[in-house]
Amino acid sequence: MAQMAAEGNAPEILFWVGCAGSFDERAQKITRDICKILQHVGISYAVLGTEESCTGDPAKRAGNEFLFQMQAMGNIEVLNAYNVKKIVTGCPHCFNTIANEYPGLGGNYEVIHHTQLIQGLINDGKLKAEGGESFKGRRITFHDPCYLGRGNGVYEAPRAALEILDTELVEMKRCKSNGLCCGAGGAQMFKEPEPGKKDINAERMTDVLEAGAQIVASGCPFCMTMLSDGVKHINKEQEIKVLDIAEITVLANGL
Amino acid sequence: MIGQVIFIIILLAAVYLFGKNVAQVRRNILLGKDTDRSDNPAARWKIMAKVALGQTKMVKRPTAAVMHFFIYVGFVIINLEVLEIMIDGIFGSHRVFSKPLGSLYGLLIGGFEVLALLVLLSCVVFFARRNLLKLKRFSGTEMTTWPKSDANYILTIEILLMTAFLTMNAADYKLQALHFGHYVTAGSFPVSALIAPLLPAGASALETIERGCWWFHIIGILAFLNYLPYSKHFHILLAFPNVYYSNLEPKGEFSNMGSVTNEVKAMLDPSFVPETTEVSRFGVKDVTDLTWKNLMEAYTCTECGRCTSVCPANITGKLLSPRKIMMDTRDRLTEVGNNIDKHGKDYIDDKTLLDNYITREELWACTTCNACVEACPVNINPLEIITEMRRYVVMEESQAPASLNNMFGNMENNGAPWKYSQADRFNWAEKE
Structure with a gap:
């Protein structure tokens, strides 16, 4: 700048x-x-x-x-x-x-x-999903970050980037305004969780597994960390990938 | 005549007592700090019509929504009948609306009966959900003896009131058929006609039943009215103002503290002179540090537990329960109010909302995800209370968890919550 x-x-x-x-x-x-x-x-x-x-x-x-x-x-x-x-x-x-x-x-x-x-770029026709990796046949789900979804009512924008892919977008049981937090918000990212039965990201994995998703998309670096750790926790690193909407867009367009 | 006098005395006493209790609740709510929620009345009326009147946030749980809707509509519409009962009670008339309304009267009474039956059945199902099915939502650490009894009292009273109403009609229906006394043929009785065969055939027994149920029903309603201010059932009134004064800003937005802005500005620019020098506490330690809106929410909460059932901390077994935050706030406020009544307004006891009611472990378990705020059917915001109490713990006491103090230190020194140098902030561009 x-x-x-x-x-x-x-x-x-x-x-x-x-x-x-x-x-x-x-x-x-x-x-x-x-x-x-x-x-x-x-x-x-x-x-x-x-x-x-x-x-x-x-x-x-x-x-x-x-x-x-x-x-x-x-x-x-x-x-x-x-x-x-x-x-x-x-x-x-x-x-x-x-x-x-x-x-x-x-x-x-x-x-x-x-x-x-x-x-916005998709709506203006400036961005498509061509020239890159195909997502055909891969089940993708979107994990709503709290401060994007509930916090500011942005639910459709991230989904628009997934809907143009040649694949099926599946929703988790707890999605959009009912979405379950990844566990990082409210400065939890920087401290150990309080004592409880399990970690919040582990709880979120039950939704991911239930949806049968192979790709969990998100739009938040903290969700990214928590979800990646969650996938590791259930030993599904080979089967389930966690990707940001930007990464998926780049892959789909071969950028 | 004597009946009329007794009725009028009971009615006046009930209204007086209710007024007194409401004034006390109002006084307690106004112990809170001021906050301006008078902007944008058009949007406020709209959200009240939608969320409070239209109950749009209830539909996320369809079974409960349908039954709650029956009880709600039943309650509102059967009040028309209560109006008639009041007039009859004062003037000693019987079914005073039957003549002026003509055939419409039959339709109305028939409608009331169907609604009364729906209310009755819904209450029975709700009672079963709480006590036989033992839904998880209705348990939890904060659901101690009183909250559980409160819920059961409400349902029992409503079941009894509706039973009395229908029995009264059934007896009236039979007396009408006998052309007994002043029991003129009026109204239609699609539901009570079915229970009429269960009643005795004799006119005087029927009249005793009819009068007995009439008195039980109306005294029951007036007693119930006076139970409201002590009960979670107060939501039937407070839901409306509470939703009207909803937060209209995005849920992710937390308030900027003006008092802090003054201090930060003075720190950055020594020549800065703040406009007001109001000495106040940062954050919330006790209920009187909360705003009147937070306190109104505490009285509005009907302890349905939708907030707690979606709370990620609670789901994963942490101590935090947003419902408990609201119930603790109300309990503490009631205590503060009682202290004022007993010992005068300057009395200070040795308790506070923080520590005596809400523990730090609960406060620090919150992820500020807003799920509880989103879930509340009457737009209560437990998160605001949690954040304000964190502010007190951090800024007045410097008692944040050690790892958060590290994070604060990193941010102060490096401009990032981690221990990385600000000079390395652009290094991402050099990697591939």
Whole structure:
């Protein structure tokens, strides 16, 4: 972004990578895939790179409003300095925080999640599912991230990216507004769970198995970690793949 | 004449007592902090019509939804008949609407009877679901003796009231056929005609039954009215304002604390002068730190347990139960209210909602997934109470779990919840 600004250019959209997308190895791949999609359709975009900082989401959900607002105000200062108007995020938590909680602190942007970007490109005919891997005959299900689905009512965008594939989209018993959390939200990602009978991601695996899915799609780096661990937990790593909507789009188009 | 006087005294006493109890509940709710829910009245009326009046969130569980709908419609419509009973009671008339309404009256009474039967059957099924089938949703740590009895009292009272109503009609129907006294031929009795053969044939016995049921039914209703403020059944009234004052923002959005904004701004810019310097506690330790909306929700909760049955923490055996959060809030608020009545408004006992009612283990088990908020048929938000209590624990006490304190430290120092350097934030671009 700094480079573009120095050259006097303004990108169409700012890609907010997020902490997981920046540091988590698996999520880094998804970050690069989102970039591939942006390049493929010719959208000019920028990232903040080292100027990006955590949105403050996990601090806020854990009750540390001070830290959240410190993070938020720092980020808003950077975003406003670059006169950013439109943001796409690779994470539902960043999406929710910037879209809903930054406006009250002086950060007003049009914010979309990357599955909404993909849905828009499909609707405009700019993105198809051709030239890449075929998903024919593979049962795909979508795990709704809480902060995308219930949190913001985005249920159809990620499914639009799956519906154009040459395959069957199956729903789990608990889906859409009834979707079961992966267990990572509310800062649970950063602590051990409280004592109980089992872990939440293990509970979610019963839905995955019941749906007979071979691919579990999601749109959140934290769900990705929890679901991948869940699949490992039931020893089904060979049979069941966990993929982000961006990864599936890249595979289907051979990008 | 003496009957009329007794009726009027009972009616006035019931209305007075109910008014007094409602005023007390209102006083308790207003112990909460202010929050503005007056915006966008058009959207609020709409959501109330849809969710409260139309019960759209009930349909996720169709069996319960259908039976609840019978009881709800029955309750609302049979109230027209209660109006007639009231007028008859005050003026000593009998079936006062029968003349002015003509043939429509028969249709109405017939309709009431069918509804009464549906209410009765639904209550019997609900009773069986709780006590014979023992549905999991109706158990749990918070479902102690009182909540279980409360539910059974409500169902039993409704079954008795409907039985009395139908028996009263059956006796009336038989008296009409005998052309006895003032029992003019009026109404149609599709349901009670079926139970009429079970009643005695003698006119005076029938009259005793008819009068007995009439008094039992109306006194029962007035007593039930006064039971409401002590019971989970209060939802039949509070559901409407509670849904009207729903949160209209996306569920993922948590409030930004204005008091914190002031401090953060002052920290970033020493010349910043906050507009108001209201000294208040960060987050929630006791019920009086909650907003009036949180407190209204506590009184609205009917303990159906839809929230708890979809809570990922509860499903996997953790201590957290969103229903318990609401029930604890109401219990503590009732306690605070009783203290005020007994010892005056400045009385402080040594208890708080945090620790004495809700434990930290419960608070930290929440994934903030909003499943409980989505599931509630009357738009109650247990998550807000959980988050506010976390805020107190973290910001006033610095008592977050150690691993979360690590996460906070990382975020403060590196701008990420993990221990990675901010300088490495763009490294993803160099890998393939």
